[in-house]
Amino acid sequence: MARSIVKDPLSHILPFRFAIDESAAGQVDWLETPSAHIFKVNAPGMNKDDIKVQVEDGYIIHINGEKVKEEDKPEGIWHCMERGKGSFSRQFSLPDNVKMDHIKAQVENGLLTVIVPKDSNPKSRLRNITISSKL
DSSP: OOEEEOOOTTTTTSOEEEEEESSSTTOEEEEEOSSEEEEEEEOTTOOGGGEEEEEETTTEEEEEEEEOOOSOOOSSOOSOOOTTOEEEEEEEEOOSSBOGGGOEEEEETTEEEEEEEBOSSOOOOOOOOOOOSOO
């Protein structure tokens, strides 16, 4: 399956990076409501074991999915085999006002839903560094 990296001309304004696969896997809708950020990700043919959602320090959420080709192939002549594999990888910068410890994810019928609740009292990412006269 061919992959192409697309340079986003608005990357200096919008806080996300993406790699696009020509399939529908990995296409994302990001909705912000008063109480949460909701990500809906196409993951056709994938189950929870095929998908990984991670958050790294710096509020970057990584959503990855990979479906490997099934080894059990019925005997016969295959004329076409396109559904057996595919992958996607998406990354988004989350805002400061999220509850990192309350993120939930669910996959159902090929749709991954990730809910990132908002925090009404966001913690600052600012960290004071003590300055000494000698290193």
